[in-house]
Amino acid sequence: MPTKTRTDLRQLASDVLARAMRAGATDAEAVVYEGDEFSARVRLGQVETLKESGSRALGLRVFLGQKTANTSSSDFSEDSIERLVKGAITLAKITSEDPFAGLPETQEFGQLEGDLKLYFDDVNELPPAERIEIARRAEAAAMAYDTRIQNSGGADFDTGTAHKILTNSRGFTGEYRRSYCGFSVAPIAIDEKGGMQRNYWYSSSRTTSKLESPEEIGRIAAQRTLRRLGARRVPTQKASVVFSPEIARGIIGNIFDAANGDAIYRHATFLDDMLGKQIAGENITVIDDGTMMLDGIGGFGTAPFDGEGLPTRRTVLVEKGVLKTYVNNTYTARKLNMRSTGSASRGLAGNPGIGSHNFYLEPGECTPEALIADVKNGLYVTETMGFGVNLVTGDYSQGAAGLWIENGELAYPVEEITIAGNLKDMYQNIAAIANDLEFRSSAAAPTIRIEGMTIAGS
Numbered sequence: 001m002p003t004k005t006r007t008d009l010r011q012l013a014s015d016v017l018a019r020a021m022r023a024g025a026t027d028a029e030a031v032v033y034e035g036d037e038f039s040a041r042v043r044l045g046q047v048e049t050l051k052e053s054g055s056r057a058l059g060l061r062v063f064l065g066q067k068t069a070n071t072s073s074s075d076f077s078e079d080s081i082e083r084l085v086k087g088a089i090t091l092a093k094i095t096s097e098d099p100f101a102g103l104p105e106t107q108e109f110g111q112l113e114g115d116l117k118l119y120f121d122d123v124n125e126l127p128p129a130e131r132i133e134i135a136r137r138a139e140a141a142a143m144a145y146d147t148r149i150q151n152s153g154g155a156d157f158d159t160g161t162a163h164k165i166l167t168n169s170r171g172f173t174g175e176y177r178r179s180y181c182g183f184s185v186a187p188i189a190i191d192e193k194g195g196m197q198r199n200y201w202y203s204s205s206r207t208t209s210k211l212e213s214p215e216e217i218g219r220i221a222a223q224r225t226l227r228r229l230g231a232r233r234v235p236t237q238k239a240s241v242v243f244s245p246e247i248a249r250g251i252i253g254n255i256f257d258a259a260n261g262d263a264i265y266r267h268a269t270f271l272d273d274m275l276g277k278q279i280a281g282e283n284i285t286v287i288d289d290g291t292m293m294l295d296g297i298g299g300f301g302t303a304p305f306d307g308e309g310l311p312t313r314r315t316v317l318v319e320k321g322v323l324k325t326y327v328n329n330t331y332t333a334r335k336l337n338m339r340s341t342g343s344a345s346r347g348l349a350g351n352p353g354i355g356s357h358n359f360y361l362e363p364g365e366c367t368p369e370a371l372i373a374d375v376k377n378g379l380y381v382t383e384t385m386g387f388g389v390n391l392v393t394g395d396y397s398q399g400a401a402g403l404w405i406e407n408g409e410l411a412y413p414v415e416e417i418t419i420a421g422n423l424k425d426m427y428q429n430i431a432a433i434a435n436d437l438e439f440r441s442s443a444a445a446p447t448i449r450i451e452g453m454t455i456a457g458s
Contacts (some may be wrong), residue, residue, distance in 0.1 A: 027063040037163040039237025044155035059348030072348040100334040109172040111305040117297040119177040120207035141218025143189040153186035172309040197228040231413035235412040240378035248445035270394035280427035286318040290357030301357035301442030307346025361445040368447040375410035394423040418456040439457030
């Protein structure tokens with residue numbers, strides 16, 4: 001990105017902030033975002049869709065004492081910025097006072113120093129023809145793997161870069177750039193009776209140099225699809241349920257949502273009033289880390305500062321089963337008489353929310369194979385359907401598909417079943433955690449085994 005553009009964006013943020021203060025704001029915060037996206041979709045070797053777009057936008061949050069309002073715009077013209085500032089001040093005047101509203105205290109601002117390796121030029125330098133070819137190669141590898149793979153849901157290649165600047169009237173200015181690239185493929189297999197199954201696999205990174213081989217991703221996607229052929233239902237029963245990493249991260253992710261300060265002060269979570277108490281087995285430690293480096297580059301959720309300009313940090317939510325903290329931004333921290341955990345998330349419009357950085361369950365020591373080998377009869381879940389989690393009560397119920405385990409081995413595929421339990425019990429009943437923690441996104445968990453869940457089938 002040319003220096004001039006970067007300087008212009010920084011100057012723009014500074015100018016908007018100054019205008020808001022001149023217009024009567026007692027405090028103000030401006031955020032400027034610029035990004036580029038590329039997406040190509042290939043199906044059966046042919047390019048189906050190709051999309052390239054760029055966007056720039058500006059958000060303003062103003063305070064009149066303890067009244068607050070937000071405005072945003074993607075138009076950087078003089079007239080538009082004038083309307084943006086005027087609109088924010090006008091809105092703030094007519095809103096109600098909120099005793100908890102306001103920017104963080106000056107001493108709380110800060111950011112991580114040094115290069116966190118969040119941005120790589122190679123994401124944009126890879127020619128579009130090569131990006132399309134990677135998707136094509138992944139799909140071709142999946143199609144060639146087995147004669148039963150006769151169709152394809154397609155393969156995608158995506159890239160994105162972003163540049164963010166945050167500045168406020170209490171002296172904080174921070175900026176960073178980040179990049180992303182990734183590709184996926186979803187083959188379709190047909191058995192001798194005409195039954196169809198599909199699955200997928202993918203690779204993602206901040207730099208093209210860390211992407212896995214398209215042929216390897218195609219092969220894994222094919223294997224994941226083929227193992228679902230001939231799926232059947234199983235009788236209703238209580239049994240051990242093993243969750244694959246991509247499903248386990250959702251189960252563990254519910255801890256973050258339930259420990260969210262916003263849900264806590266509204267008493268809308270099963271973790272209400274559980275601070276310092278045992279909420280899971282002693283083998284459970286859950287961490288959210290905004291500072292994480294993986295293989296020498298920043299994690300998918302790593303950033304120098306959060307959505308309010310507080311330095312990101314490593315936060316232990318659950319340690320040996322004990323809930324150690326709630327996750328807060330400045331607003332919820334004030335409501336709960338706590339401190340922000342550097343978890344503010346900030347779009348362009350609206351007040352800051354609460355978001356995770358690199359969120360994960362600490363791995364165990366056994367292999368996934370050894371974890372499964374301990375199960376006489378149970379279910380290995382590879383897919384869940386629908387949204388069946390009630391964070392107020394902890395009730396959990398989701399449609400599922402996967403593989404049945406018999407005598408410690410994956411025996412046959414199953415589908416059209418529902419798995420149910422309550423998160424309060426499920427976290428206490430995680431009997432085993434494997435060692436296969438791998439970050440393919442900003443949230444990750446290893447394979448886990450939960451005892452005594454209800455499986456509703458035939």
